[in-house]
Amino acid sequence: MKWRPGRPNSYALRTTATSTAAMLLTFATAVLLGLKSSEVVLAVVLATSLSRRPQKATNALALPFIAAAAAGIGTLMASHPTLGDALFTVCVALSVRYRRYGALVAMAFVAVLITPADAAAPGWSALIALIAFAWVALTQFIAVRTHFTTPAPTQHPQPTPSPRAGTRMALQMAAALATAFALGRILYPDHWPWTVLTTFIVCSGNRGREDVVHKSALRIAGAAAGTVAATALAGAFAPHNSASIAVLLAVLATSTWLRTYSYAYWAAGVTAALSLLYGYYGQTDFSLLSTRLTEIALGAAIGIVASWCILPIRTTDVARKRTAEALHALRDKDAAAFTHALSRLNEITPPLNLHRRLTRHRRGETPHAADAMDAIRQRDAKRAREILAAISSAKAGGDGRHHGLKHRGGWTVVRDDTSGQTHWTAPTGHTYTNTPDTWTE
Known part of the structure; x- marks a missing residue:
């Protein structure tokens, strides 16, 4: 059957199976090495992000340095919030303006927002990034060689925004993140990453202001469904129950497959996975449900305002x-x-x-x-x-x-x-x- 864009199909399912294998192998390696819980979470997040696109050998050189830098800034965000938040904002904005390693930077900094407060040290983060990269690259290689999946098509030079457009998008991202950090820490001091993460998601890959509005709506709808389901499900598992990690991986695999149909499924899956993650660390308070949804809505609103009011792109x-x-x-x-x-x-x-x-x-x-x-x-x-x-x-x-x-x-x-x-x-x-x-x- 001929593939039609936007529809899940058998090839997408095989690609998802390859990604899931990489996530499971990365998770097992992290557990066997005796890494602490936050480091295991970081490994899974990195493997999930890396699996979304074919990996090049050059990424193995750049990724450890980017992961270490992101971990260092994450540590500063906990000990010196103002400085850490400012460095996070500047680094992400620069990755939007100069896009050579923009995807790797985005992935590493998203991992900083997702992982708990006791995040991995820079050295361990670099090692964990290499482990995740190795398993993702190996599973992709085996899948292609066994004809389970097909090789990535020849990459045409990706048209990059003009310097003017790139600068506009970088300024939008910087203003949105700065606002999200400020409002998130003031209004939700214990759970501010939800606001920043949503703002980052809706502004990243900005293809114009209408795209940001559309992505925000899907993000809110998916997050609402994912949070309601996962908060209820998380109560079924005791803290640090390995079964919740298995469910988390299954949710990520399903949402990765359904992403080809709608971004809302991905938003729901990621939000559900994060809710399960917080449940794993004992944060199963149902009162957090409304807080999470409110923070997600706030983050989406910040992204929309930035994309429409700061040098907008149609x-x-x-x-x-x-x-x-x-x-x-x-x-x-x-x-x-x-x-x-x-x-x-x-x-x-x-x-x-x-x-x-x-x-x-x-x-x-x-x-x-x-x-x-x-x-x-x-x-x-x-x-x-x-x-x-x-x-x-x-x-x-x-x-x-x-x-x-x-x-x-x-x-x-x-x-x-x-x-x-x-x-x-x-x-x-x-x-x-x-x-x-x-x-x-």
Whole structure:
């Protein structure tokens, strides 16, 4: 059966099985080495994060240093909160601006937020990171060699944001984290990491402000379901019961598989796993349920405000850029590049489809960026270009641009003076209607 993006399938299940094997092997190694509980948790978190993408040999060199640095900053966050929080914020913001090892930095610093207060020392963190990396790399290698999974496709150079866009996203992340640390420590001094973690999640991989809103909604919905279920389940296990760790690993494996369908499943699974983790350490107080949900909502709100108010980036602009990349691949008849571009479009499809539905009445027949993405999936490059041209012209809104496009691009434009609507007819016969915004005094 042909794989359709966004749907769980047998290949995703096999990939999840490989990731689960790496997590189990890492967990068993940590236990056999006699590591303390917080270090075992760190090992599992690192293995879970590393399993999400193919690992390169160069990561084995960088990861121990990044893990050690993150652990050192985590120690400072406990002993000198102001300094530790500031260093955490700066390091994460710099990883957003300079993205070479951004994924590794994000993974290591998330682990700092998740692990308990008695976190591993920097030296042990470096060793634990190597153990997790070794098992993940080995299981991925065996899975490929035995044809259980397929090799990762040839990696095309990942388009990185322009310096200006990268700086904007870094500033958004820095402002959001600083706010989350301040409000989290003031309002929830004993459980502030939930606020910071949620803010970090909704702002990381920022693909525009609509994407942040969509991810925040899924995060809250998934976290609510995961917290309610896991808080009730955690009460069934005594503190330090190894059965709760087994359930935790099963929850992570299931949520990893279902992530291809919706981020909400991943959010629910991770939140449930964290709830089970706190239950393992004896924190099964049901009064924490409302506190966790409130902190998650606060963290999501902070991320939304930062993405909309601090040098915002529109998801529709990101969509037009990625659609143009797919059009170039179609023009060059580069199948691998087109597949890569299509996967990048799929990343922003859910928020754009939702935005298209919510704005359909206001837009009328005016095309949406999601329409161009649909045309790309049908390999209809000509129609995708027409839609992009119509969107750009509607956005520009100037008569001079309308006139130039009509004569140079083969379009015809008719304006209804009564309603103010502009009707665009493309060379292929498709008609698009641009309805002006209405204002109420």
